Amino acid sequence: MRRRVSRPLAAAAFAAAFLGAACFTGCDLSVLWSRRSHLTDIVSEMIPPEWSFVGTVLPLLWTTVQMSVTGTVLGAALAVPAAMVCAGPLPGPRALKKLARFGIQLLRSFPALILALLATFFLGIGAFAGTAAITVYTFAIITRLTYEDMESAPLGPYTALQALGAGPVRAFVHSVFPEIAHAYLTNALYLLEGNVRHSAILGYVGAGGIGLLLNEKVSWREYGKVGMILILLFLVVYGMEALSAVLTRLVQHELTISPTGRRLLIGAAAGLFAFCTLTLPSPDLSRTSLRMVRVMLDGMLHPDLELLLRLDSSGLAYLLLETAAMALVGTCVGVVVAVPLSFLGSGRFFPAPVAWFFRTVVAAVRSVPSLIYGLIFIRVCGPGSFTGVLTLAVCSVGLLCKRFSEAIDALDLRSVYALEAMGISLPARILHAVFPQLVPQITSGTLYRFDVNIREASVLGLAGAGGIGAPLIFAMNQYAWNEVSTLALGMIFLAWLVDLVSSNCRKIS
Amino acid sequence: MLQVQHIQKSFPRTGEVLKDVSFTLKDGEFLSVIGPSGAGKTTLFRILNGMEACDGGTILYAGVPFESARGRDKRAVQRTIGTIYQDFCLVEVSSALKNVLNACLPEMNTGAALLGRFGPVRREKAAGILREVGLADKLDEPVKRLSGGQKQRVAIARALMRDPAVLLADEPVASLDPVTGRQILELLRQVQQSRGVSVLMNSHNLELSLEFSDHIIGISRGQVVFDGAPGDLTEEVLERIYGGAGVSA
Numbered sequence: 043m044r045r046r047v048s049r050p051l052a053a054a055a056f057a058a059a060f061l062g063a064a065c066f067t068g069c070d071l072s073v074l075w076s077r078r079s080h081l082t083d084i085v086s087e088m089i090p091p092e093w094s095f096v097g098t099v100l101p102l103l104w105t106t107v108q109m110s111v112t113g114t115v116l117g118a119a120l121a122v123p124a125a126m127v128c129a130g131p132l133p134g135p136r137a138l139k140k141l142a143r144f145g146i147q148l149l150r151s152f153p154a155l156i157l158a159l160l161a162t163f164f165l166g167i168g169a170f171a172g173t174a175a176i177t178v179y180t181f182a183i184i185t186r187l188t189y190e191d192m193e194s195a196p197l198g199p200y201t202a203l204q205a206l207g208a209g210p211v212r213a214f215v216h217s218v219f220p221e222i223a224h225a226y227l228t229n230a231l232y233l234l235e236g237n238v239r240h241s242a243i244l245g246y247v248g249a250g251g252i253g254l255l256l257n258e259k260v261s262w263r264e265y266g267k268v269g270m271i272l273i274l275l276f277l278v279v280y281g282m283e284a285l286s287a288v289l290t291r292l293v294q295h296e297l298t299i300s301p302t303g304r305r306l307l308i309g310a311a312a313g314l315f316a317f318c319t320l321t322l323p324s325p326d327l328s329r330t331s332l333r334m335v336r337v338m339l340d341g342m343l344h345p346d347l348e349l350l351l352r353l354d355s356s357g358l359a360y361l362l363l364e365t366a367a368m369a370l371v372g373t374c375v376g377v378v379v380a381v382p383l384s385f386l387g388s389g390r391f392f393p394a395p396v397a398w399f400f401r402t403v404v405a406a407v408r409s410v411p412s413l414i415y416g417l418i419f420i421r422v423c424g425p426g427s428f429t430g431v432l433t434l435a436v437c438s439v440g441l442l443c444k445r446f447s448e449a450i451d452a453l454d455l456r457s458v459y460a461l462e463a464m465g466i467s468l469p470a471r472i473l474h475a476v477f478p479q480l481v482p483q484i485t486s487g488t489l490y491r492f493d494v495n496i497r498e499a500s501v502l503g504l505a506g507a508g509g510i511g512a513p514l515i516f517a518m519n520q521y522a523w524n525e526v527s528t529l530a531l532g533m534i535f536l537a538w539l540v541d542l543v544s545s546n547c548r549k550i551s
Numbered sequence: 552m553l554q555v556q557h558i559q560k561s562f563p564r565t566g567e568v569l570k571d572v573s574f575t576l577k578d579g580e581f582l583s584v585i586g587p588s589g590a591g592k593t594t595l596f597r598i599l600n601g602m603e604a605c606d607g608g609t610i611l612y613a614g615v616p617f618e619s620a621r622g623r624d625k626r627a628v629q630r631t632i633g634t635i636y637q638d639f640c641l642v643e644v645s646s647a648l649k650n651v652l653n654a655c656l657p658e659m660n661t662g663a664a665l666l667g668r669f670g671p672v673r674r675e676k677a678a679g680i681l682r683e684v685g686l687a688d689k690l691d692e693p694v695k696r697l698s699g700g701q702k703q704r705v706a707i708a709r710a711l712m713r714d715p716a717v718l719l720a721d722e723p724v725a726s727l728d729p730v731t732g733r734q735i736l737e738l739l740r741q742v743q744q745s746r747g748v749s750v751l752m753n754s755h756n757l758e759l760s761l762e763f764s765d766h767i768i769g770i771s772r773g774q775v776v777f778d779g780a781p782g783d784l785t786e787e788v789l790e791r792i793y794g795g796a797g798v799s800a
Contacts, residue, residue: 202640202706205600206713207629207657212664216653220644 060374063367067427067508074432080422088269095270099252103274105169106251107282108318109244110237113176115315118230120181125188126214131197133210143189149182151537152530153497154240155413155504156511158249159518163334166326169250173322176241180233187229191222227293231286238282242275243411246504247515250323253411260417272410279409341523342530349528356513358532365509366536368430368502369495375431376438377488383439384446385472390455401447408440412498416505427508434495434502442491449483450476489544496540500533510536552578552749553599553717558608558618560594568594569605570773576717576766581743581750583760586770587793592753595770596721599751600634601625613716630657633710633748637722639702643695647686647705650694651677654712680708684738700731707738711746718742720752724759732756736763757789 126132127142149157158175165171195218203213245253252271259267291297292307299307350358385391387400415433423429457475466474503511510529517525553576561567568591576582584592597603599610601617610617617628641650652669659669669677681690684704694702703723710718720739724732740763743750754760760767761781769777769784769792776791777784 196643198636198638198640199642201602202634202636202709203653203656205602205629205632205634206654206709207626208653208664209626209657212656212661215665216645216656216667217642220642220649223644 060370063370064431066367067364067371067431069371069428069431073423073428077422081418084265084418084421087265088272090266091269091273092264092266093270095267096274099255099271099274102245102252102255103278106241106253107238107278108322109169109172109176109241109251110234111315111318112322113173113241114180114230114234114237116173116319117177117180117182118184118226118233120177121184121188122226124181124185125192126211128185128189129192130189131193131200131218132214146182146185147538147541148534149178150186151497151534152179153501153511154179154237155243155247155501156514156518158244159247159515162248163338163518164330166329167248167250168323168326170322170325172241172244172249172251175244175249176237179240180230180237183233184226184229188222188226191225192218195221224293224295228290231290231293235279235282235286238279239409239411243413243501246413253413256411256414257417260414268414272414275411276406276409280405283405337521338523341521342527344524345527345531346522346524347528349525350531358510358528361510361513361529362532362536364427365496365499365511366540368427368434368499368507368509369492371431372434372499373438373488373492373495375435376442376491377484379435380439380442380446381484384443384450387443387447388450390450390453391468391472404440404443404447407436408444412437413501413505416502416507420506425506425508429505430499430502430507430509433505433507434498437498438491438495441494442487445487445490446480446484449480449487453479486548489547493537493540493544496536552576552580552613553751554609554611555599556609556611558595558598558610559606560591560598560603561606568773569598572608572770572773572775574768574775574778576749576751579743579747579749580766581740581752581764582766582768583752583754583764584768584770585754585757585760585792588755590770591773592770593721596719596753600632600719601629626657630713631716633707633713633715633718635703635706635710635718635720635723637725639694639699639706639726641694641702641705641709644693646691646693647681647697647701647708648674648677648690650705651681651708651712654709677708677712680711681705683711684708698731699727700734703727703731703735704738707735707742711742711748714746715748718748718750720750722753722755725755732759739763 124142124146127134128139128146130139154175157178158172161171161174161178165174197218199217199221200213203217204210208216241251241253242256243253245251245255246257248254252275256268256271259265259271288297292299349356353359383400383404387397387404389397392400412433415436416429419429419432423432453476457479458471461471461475499509500511500514503509503513504515506512510533514526514529514533517523517529555575556573558569558572559567560569572591572595574582584595586592594603598605598618605618608618612628612631615628617625620628642653645653649667652667652673655669655673656664663669678690681687681704684707686701686704686708689697689701689705694705697705703726707718718739723739724735727735736759739750739752742748752760752764761784764781767777767779767781767784768775769788771792771794777788
């Protein structure tokens with residue numbers, strides 16, 4: 043049964059929430075406009091980049107790629123058995139399934155950066171900790187997506203194989219796995235390209251890769267060097283996206299290759315993974331001790347209640363509200379900009395050169411890690427949540443455009459041609475024939491992005507852009523585990539709330 | 552071959568679905584279970600293939616009790632039963648051959664089963680059965696690219712892969728057009744005759760059931776109201792089975 047919600051009422055509630063959040067985060071476009079010269083100055087200082095810096099950047103960039111490849115492959119591989127434990131159709135104690143799902147939801151509440159900071163306490167400073175963080179991050183996301191896919195796969199074949207006398211695991215592997223294999227691989231490839239961006243900032247907390255250098259150069263205002271790093275990062279992300287696009291088409295059987303080619307490809311992928319994994323630096327366990335773990339656990343089990351109940355701007359409630367408000371406004375602005383941009387970037391409505399130009403611009407926007415936008419916007423608008431909103435908006439544009447463009451490319455254009463044959467103009471065709479088809483994808487893309495932005499918002503605290511991230515990271519660095527516990531509980535609560543809201547929004551839409 | 556004695560089943564929501572159902576399927580016989588929607592045919596079918604437990608009564612496959620068997624014993628009996636479904640229940644993205652080979656999963660050791668290493672002997676057998684059901688040129692075709700009739704042929708091949716003694720068919724032609732439906736039943740009869748398999752079919756299609764069966768069981772509101780040869784089905788008996796709901800031919 044669908045619950046009917048009055049649309050005008052929902053729209054009014056949403057508008058009120060948006061305006062409230064915009065006021066709360068101190069959004070003021072006049073500030074941005076009056077200080078726009080700061081932004082253009084920074085960008086113009088990045089061009090031309092300092093070419094001599096390439097030699098310094100490349101080894102660190104390689105570590106970044108290494109961390110993301112190993113982390114993604116390991117995380118995705120571990121997700122398969124975990125998803126089988128969580129999936130409803132397979133037999134198993136209900137309590138265990140619930141517990142496993144709860145654990146996955148807990149892990150999913152934290153951005154890779156926070157996981158990386160935690161990993162450095164156990165595994166020492168360096169790329170090993172970063173890889174561990176990317177592994178856990180990927181594991182949580184893919185497990186969730188995979189068990190959901192497993193549950194929505196047709197169960198008839200599974201029942202049929204069981205009726206033939208096959209045990210549940212065998213029947214499941216041979217009936218449900220083939221059906222979800224392409225979705226699983228597509229998700230893993232999607233995360234692989236995203237993880238390159240995530241790995242690029244883990245250096246901030248000492249977890250290896252290019253992040254530390256990037257932070258240093260931004261802080262010292264050596265924008266020529268920053269420009270060089272960003273160009274190389276763009277090339278890597280662009281290359282990863284191109285590679286993942288080809289692999290996705292292979293997975294979805296839109297491209298076919300010979301069996302020999304297939305074997306070569308699998309061999310090359312396995313070789314790359316082995317090389318990335320085997321050349322990782324080993325963990326530094328010198329600081330790790332049982333006592334440290336005990337202190338950490340003790341603090342985590344005794345959350346700071348004073349922080350929980352405090353009502354001023356340093357209390358948990360305020361920080362959570364600020365984080366949610368930043369994510370809400372940032373996502374909405376992102377959607378409003380991304381929708382027209384993704385049409386401009388689609389070869390189906392605009393000439394190929396125009397589409398290519400916009401696609402490249404969006405890809406460039408996308409390749410810069412969110413924290414860098416944060417650090418740049420902070421030079422323009424000063425510290426505070428408005429900077430966070432701007433950062434999240436720009437990051438959302440980059441990723442939403444990609445999602446929307448994919449949806450536009452998959453559109454059924456027959457109804458558009460029918461309207462064209464009736465002499466109806468392009469904007470009207472888009473509005474009446476294209477838009478209705480896109481609404482589900484735009485809704486789900488937006489909700490997904492909002493979910494991601496909640497986590498991203500907490501990372502931005504590191505750049506001084508407001509939200510719960512900064513106090514959390516400070517508390518972790520000061521080993522104030524009882525404060526960490528309170529703030530982490532807050533983030534888990536927020537992630538759970540957003541999950542609840544977005545699943546209800548999906549039902550309504 | 553199959554003896555069903557005093558089967559009872561009720562569900563919390565719908566109440567008693569099967570009341571004291573008894574009949575016998577002889578070796579090499581083609582038996583059809585007919586009755587209106589909601590008469591309990593599908594529940595009976597699910598009890599017979601072990602996907603549902605019954606509340607009372609006995610089921611004997613070749614003299615071996617089935618309803619009380621659990622785990623390994625139950626699976627051993629299930630391996631002698633081939634099942635065919637209305638909606639085929641095939642893995643759509645896998646090839647026809649792979650779907651047929653899936654029937655071998657229960658007898659393989661764990662590693663080979665999980666990795667899908669079926670071996671050349673099984674592959675050759677599966678290919679042979681697919682040729683037998685008329686799909687010689689579709690072995691490597693993904694099932695999603697086959698027509699409804701071809702899918703049902705793959706499902707029959709999968710059921711035959713285990714050399715079953717009994718074939719259970721739940722509305723095997725309900726998703727097919729009349730011409731294809733008749734071809735599928737002809738294939739089932741051919742299999743029944745050439746391999747000596749007993750066939751038990753649930754069907755809505757009275758005309759085809761009468762034409763192809765040796766034995767008819769009529770069920771109405773969870774009770775057997777007719778048990779005899781197709782020739783003995785009079786208008787009055789049909790009235791009793793379908794209860795004035797009209798005869799769907």
